[in-house]
Amino acid sequence: MHLDLSTMKATQELSDWQWRAVATKNRELDGVFYFGVRTTGIFCRPSCSSRQPKRENVSFFITATDAEKAGFRACLRCKPLEAHITEPKSELIAKAFRILRNANVEIAAVEDLANELKVSPGHLQKTFKNVLGITPKEAIDMFRMENFKENVRDADVTSSLYDSGFGSSRSLYEKAGERLGMTPAVYKKGGKGIAIRYTIADSPLGKLLVASTDKGICAVSFGDDEDELKRELEQEFFAASINEDDRGLKKAVDSILRGLNGERSILTLPLDIRGTAFQMRVWSELRKIPYGETRSYKQVAENIGDPNAIRAVARACATNPVALVTPCHRVVASDGKLAGYRWGIERKKELLDKEGGK
Numbered sequence: 001m002h003l004d005l006s007t008m009k010a011t012q013e014l015s016d017w018q019w020r021a022v023a024t025k026n027r028e029l030d031g032v033f034y035f036g037v038r039t040t041g042i043f044c045r046p047s048c049s050s051r052q053p054k055r056e057n058v059s060f061f062i063t064a065t066d067a068e069k070a071g072f073r074a075c076l077r078c079k080p081l082e083a084h085i086t087e088p089k090s091e092l093i094a095k096a097f098r099i100l101r102n103a104n105v106e107i108a109a110v111e112d113l114a115n116e117l118k119v120s121p122g123h124l125q126k127t128f129k130n131v132l133g134i135t136p137k138e139a140i141d142m143f144r145m146e147n148f149k150e151n152v153r154d155a156d157v158t159s160s161l162y163d164s165g166f167g168s169s170r171s172l173y174e175k176a177g178e179r180l181g182m183t184p185a186v187y188k189k190g191g192k193g194i195a196i197r198y199t200i201a202d203s204p205l206g207k208l209l210v211a212s213t214d215k216g217i218c219a220v221s222f223g224d225d226e227d228e229l230k231r232e233l234e235q236e237f238f239a240a241s242i243n244e245d246d247r248g249l250k251k252a253v254d255s256i257l258r259g260l261n262g263e264r265s266i267l268t269l270p271l272d273i274r275g276t277a278f279q280m281r282v283w284s285e286l287r288k289i290p291y292g293e294t295r296s297y298k299q300v301a302e303n304i305g306d307p308n309a310i311r312a313v314a315r316a317c318a319t320n321p322v323a324l325v326t327p328c329h330r331v332v333a334s335d336g337k338l339a340g341y342r343w344g345i346e347r348k349k350e351l352l353d354k355e356g357g358k
């Protein structure tokens with residue numbers, strides 16, 4: 001979506017306008033939007049009689065569900081969940097807002113919005129002016145701007161996920177997952193309802209754990225101690241049912257061990273891994289690095305079309321769930337230094353020496 005400068009200048013801030021509605025306790029807009037107060041964790045309808053919050057603590061939501069998803073609880077005084085729209089003109093505006101809020105449907109012209117609402121552009125014009133004091137065109141521009149800013153924010157959210165690591169707040173993951181259409185590992189609540197089979201084999205680099213769901217390999221890791229490897233698996237998939245299955249996984253183990261010698265069948269193993277869209281992009285890029293070659297974090301960032309995401313690429317490498325199958329060991333620092341490896345820098349060195357990588 002493109003916003004030219006004149007649109008941006010002409011555009012009122014949606015939140016400015018919503019704030020004015022809250023400041024004037026506009027009853028006509030109850031049910032049209034909601035506001036949450038971050039200091040109390042409560043969300044209200046615009047007309048709530050509680051003391052007016054400070055503007056900087058307020059977030060706005062077009063639906064009550066949005067407010068709840070963001071972690072706010074319904075105000076006991078104004079009972080926002082019971083906010084019913086009584087006036088047909090408010091009803092029309094609420095519908096318009098929900099359509100405009102849906103970033104998947106881009107509406108640029110008043111006629112398009114009128115069509116969606118099955119009313120005449122003239123009627124829309126009159127209703128907006130009457131209730132909101134702004135034209136439908138102004139409302140469309142406000143929402144376009146808001147959706148645009150949100151997309152930009154999501155890009156930040158995604159990169160900040162990586163800056164803050166896996167221990168960060170669940171709501172961030174959920175937000176990112178929802179928007180990106182992927183389900184990050186954390187959201188899966190430890191593999192609840194999933195059956196995982198695993199085996200531990202000897203490899204030239206120590207003990208090798210391979211674990212699989214019905215759909216594909218979900219974990220490949222190195223360690224020195226079998227119990228430790230098993231404990232890690234159980235921690236990662238704390239809600240899954242986990243059973244040992246040496247025979248069932250023998251083929252997969254053989255394929256992975258042959259991958260150590262450059263056999264490409266390792267690349268055709270089915271995977272069942274979860275990550276954000278960004279992680280998936282990085283991991284899929286890593287699988288393109290041929291045996292015997294290396295790339296820098298910077299090159300990988302460039303190859304996925306996100307040249308500034310070097311740190312985020314490094315994070316994605318460090319969180320690779322399937323050693324060898326996704327060869328994160330073939331990514332090194334720009335100066336050729338090995339940088340880090342999830343399963344120990346010594347193993348990374350050994351792997352690269354073995355592959356003769358330059």
Ligand SMILES: [Zn+2]
Pocket residue numbers: 043044045048049050075076077078079
């Ligand atoms: Zn309230």
